[in-house]
Amino acid sequence: MPFPRASQALSRFTVLDLTRVRSGPTCVRQLADWGANVIKIDALLEDGGGEQPGGPRHGSDFQNLHRNKRAMTLNLKDPKGLEVFKRLAAKADVVVENFRPDVKGKLGIDYESLRQINPRIVYGSISGFGQDGPYHKRPGFDQIAQGMGGLMSVTGAPGQGPMRVGIPVADLTAGLFCALGILTALLEREVSGEGQWVQTSLLQAQIFMLDFQASRWLMEKEVAKQAGNNHPTSIPTGVFKTSDGYINIATTGGRIWERCAQAIGAPELITNPDYATAPARSRNRDALNAAINKLTEKKSTETWVRELNEAGVPCGPIYSIDQMFEDAQVKHLGIAQHVPNDENRHIQLVGQPMTLSRTPSKMAARPPEFGEQTEEVLAEFGFGKDEIADLRQRKVV
Template identity: 50%
Template structure:
């Protein structure tokens, strides 16, 4: 498949995607959606193997992660395939990989090797724990790092066990940091003319994700505890059951607290000595939640949404995923887009979250069939007829 979408914000860049699982593909997806020519490098297995934690090629996760990409097949242990890859590196701008550090060096894909072939290349390396140190050889996966970065210890109810987040948040944030790093390096290259090595780890990204919780511990020695759905430093900010579901309420600050008291028909509660200030409300959160739980359980979520929004109290329903996708604002914003698929006719994908007014992201299609661009890429590299024939055999794993 020849590249498509040549008028995007990043259309002048070529990206080689050597990554698997989620963090690396999340990084590359950001670049692909804005028009970069992304070539996914895959092993030439005779039967498509599932990508770890991502599933079948025609499954929702794989389709959503790998849209807007071409595909070539290379056995990175083969000298012939390695030569093809290095020819690609010579013409590329960014390489994204998530090999363990020692594997990268063994395959000759370390930054020094790549930069000797192309001094302008930007290598984005994503790892579980970093490129050096005592944990550098450990495998790193989202849930493992959710535990190690402090997220799970701060998630869940006080009398329960640590709980993982319901999404792969460490993988996602690492991928986004990696994409930011790649684009920062591309911007700097305009001045220096030189590439550089961008490194992101799930461990560091996870700690960064903890933000104020990590900062409070580092600066003040405060260890965050599990407080369920309550906000640790602002009350009442929590989730409450209604007569037909659940609702989130975020009445931060005294003004919103007073408005909430009026909205639930208990204006005098704002002057109760137990709840006058935010510090009082945090200290007496159990008593406060008991009062609010009883109040909210008497009406539907829809009734409370009307009352709270009229009172200018931040609130929102707690949706199942299907309800989220049907929400009027989600529909209006066209957050779900459809694209063609060779075997499923059309598929629905989550649109790029960043919106640019003049050069917006575009979803052109899903990842092509494995190796679909083998011949096109060889010809783009300038290979002549016999070399194309030999190259295709190498790319397919044939001697």
């Protein structure tokens, strides 16, 4: 029975997945969710054991990262295992890895080595700090990149010290950027006929994600500081207390500010010289926030969300994760999706945040068990039954 594809969009491409933990699997998930033939290479050691970094295989984290893939085992440290991998790479379109930069060279599976076998190969690499340079041999972790990439210096309340973001944003964005680079290289290959090496790092991804905060320094030499829940430039924008919780209110420009003041029952704030202009509101931000808080505390979050939206003022509740998944719009978008499986396990994961009208993505297959499709994959690449049996006996697969 053919392996079910998540989409037809990338179904013509075969991807060899050497990635581990988060940034690399995030990259390959993008390819798998759009229908690429992804083969996850599970590391097999000389003793037949396997390495499983990234948490339990049936844990929510692993499951969310590795759906819509197949898996085979392979010992890349064995010369025969390296030979097997090169036979796979000769027919593949993409290889993705997130080893330390020197590891792939030692294994003999670096881009230059594979390019000699398959000039069309697109090779995606994610590292902590880059493939070369003074830090290239350092191990890279998300929080390290958040700190070195400037994010922690602008996150959190003023005076309370640096604060990490609540998700592994450097890992995730590095994975997404690598996937984008791979897709770009595949498009370019249609013109040139040649593959190329796609490189990114946690540090580069994190710096890119600073966006306007980075450009404020590069263009204006202004060092952004922590602002807590206050938006650095659109004022008043932030978190305000209600009678039963909190609400986000966002005002950009004078007209929305005026609608906000009217909606909360404080039209006098519009003409108050302390708040009449954007520079004045910036100078007197704390006093203005306090004035707004006195009024928002009088009604519930639900009431304010309704009234402010009716007045054309951007706002929204602040959900816990369970509350978020119960929201009517979130349910309508269908981003929480069930994954089919023969074991009757409850697997519900986060689907793709974008839709394509003709070739949509879906949860087509549960994450594979360790080396689950080894024989199936090898047979597709031309390995005979006796050859596969011999590889198993030698503990190569």
